[in-house]
Amino acid sequence: MPSLNLLADATAHLEPPFAVVDAGALDANAADLRRRAGSTPIRVASKSVRSRAVLERVLGPNLTAAQQFEGIMAYSPAEAIWLARTGAEDVLLGYPTVDRGSLAEITRDRVLSGRITLMVDDPAHLEVIREAAGSDRARPRVCIDVDASLRLGPIHLGVRRSPLREPAQVASFARTAKDRGFRVVGVMFYEAQIAGLPDSNAVVELMKKASAAELQTRRATVVDAVVDAVGSLELVNSGGTGSLEVSSSASSVTEVTAGSGLFAPTLFDRYRAFTPQPALYFVLPVVRTPTPTIATVFGGGYVASGQVSKSRLPTPVALSRTAQGILRGGLKLLRNEGAGEVQTPVATSGARIGDRIWFRNAKAGEPCERVDSLHVVEPDGSVSVVPTYRGEGKNFG
Numbered sequence: 001m002p003s004l005n006l007l008a009d010a011t012a013h014l015e016p017p018f019a020v021v022d023a024g025a026l027d028a029n030a031a032d033l034r035r036r037a038g039s040t041p042i043r044v045a046s047k048s049v050r051s052r053a054v055l056e057r058v059l060g061p062n063l064t065a066a067q068q069f070e071g072i073m074a075y076s077p078a079e080a081i082w083l084a085r086t087g088a089e090d091v092l093l094g095y096p097t098v099d100r101g102s103l104a105e106i107t108r109d110r111v112l113s114g115r116i117t118l119m120v121d122d123p124a125h126l127e128v129i130r131e132a133a134g135s136d137r138a139r140p141r142v143c144i145d146v147d148a149s150l151r152l153g154p155i156h157l158g159v160r161r162s163p164l165r166e167p168a169q170v171a172s173f174a175r176t177a178k179d180r181g182f183r184v185v186g187v188m189f190y191e192a193q194i195a196g197l198p199d200s201n202a203v204v205e206l207m208k209k210a211s212a213a214e215l216q217t218r219r220a221t222v223v224d225a226v227v228d229a230v231g232s233l234e235l236v237n238s239g240g241t242g243s244l245e246v247s248s249s250a251s252s253v254t255e256v257t258a259g260s261g262l263f264a265p266t267l268f269d270r271y272r273a274f275t276p277q278p279a280l281y282f283v284l285p286v287v288r289t290p291t292p293t294i295a296t297v298f299g300g301g302y303v304a305s306g307q308v309s310k311s312r313l314p315t316p317v318a319l320s321r322t323a324q325g326i327l328r329g330g331l332k333l334l335r336n337e338g339a340g341e342v343q344t345p346v347a348t349s350g351a352r353i354g355d356r357i358w359f360r361n362a363k364a365g366e367p368c369e370r371v372d373s374l375h376v377v378e379p380d381g382s383v384s385v386v387p388t389y390r391g392e393g394k395n396f397g
Contacts, residue, residue, distance in 0.1 A: 005325040024379040025277035040248035047075040048259030050368035053386035063088035076396035077102035084115040103132035117141040121162035148189035167225035186235035220252040263364035295351035300344030304362035
């Protein structure tokens with residue numbers, strides 16, 4: 001584990017718990033995302049990063065565009081406002097919102113209304129935005145979220161998001177939005193059943209291919225219908241880290257979204273199309289050794305969101321001692337305890353009180369809600385400390 005040895009040596013002076021970013025792995029992952037996207041621009045999903053400094057490393061100091069990465073997909077309207085006020089010129093809110101205070105701030109501010117695009121998929125969203133704007137003269141930028149799931153008879157494969165699916169239905173909604181004074185600038189399709197599902201077996205791979213083929217045709221038809229209804233669009237967004245090749249190959253798609261692929265959490269360990277490098281770790285101290293084969297660390301309950309299962313638990317990957325680098329791997333959580341809120345037992349051997357256990361999280365971004373800063377270790381061993389959203393006093397829910 002040469003990379004982990006570098007990280008362990010560079011952070012040996014720190015008191016755990018702390019979080020570490022392998023800058024070399026992060027940069028390599030960014031380059032691989034660009035390769036996989038071909039020539040298609042990549043919008044960065046901020047929820048998978050949650051550190052303004054890391055966003056700047058990818059998007060440049062103005063948080064807008066650098067090396068094929070263009071724009072941010074935010075997850076909260078308050079976050080979108082904060083990023084836009086700190087320089088980001090192209091922020092797509094990835095989800096609808098009913099936060100009337102934030103909507104009023106966005107729609108009544110000339111700069112913010114030009115930099116932030118709101119997500120909608122229901123006439124009720126238009127009503128909330130219009131009420132918040134307080135005037136029919138405001139012309140908010142909106143993007144329409146379209147259901148990208150695969151339906152096989154009564155079977156629904158994918159996430160439950162937008163109620164809009166068929167071309168005529170989406171076009172009718174777009175026309176309604178335009179008639180009410182909104183600027184319909186884009187449409188979005190997130191195929192979670194492709195992007196977020198590991199290649200675990202042949203059945204999954206066949207499902208992904210079938211879904212990609214169905215969406216390829218329907219997405220193009222939807223885009224044509226919306227253009228006929230409201231005119232040209234600025235963006236057609238699709239994809240995620242797990243489906244960049246599929247989405248970027250579609251002629252109707254103008255941009256893809258990725259964020260998790262920068263940190264490469266464990267949920268991306270079983271994809272065949274790409275092999276990202278782990279770039280984000282959190283380090284916890286051993287505070288007990290209840291048996292010679294169990295070490296108990298402080299904290300550790302960094303369970304990822306989604307369907308509750310073993311795949312959402314953090315993974316212990318290595319044990320280290322101060323100034324001695326990485327000693328061994330082969331660690332695992334105990335089946336009956338998993339990851340605890342204030343302590344977590346880990347199966348290992350030879351661990352001593354004061355040792356450190358290195359973990360990877362199941363999903364990206366979420367560990368940043370647990371720490372105020374990230375210790376970014378460069379390939380030469382130098383370390384910089386950058387704040388997370390939490391470290392800047394931001395909590396966007």
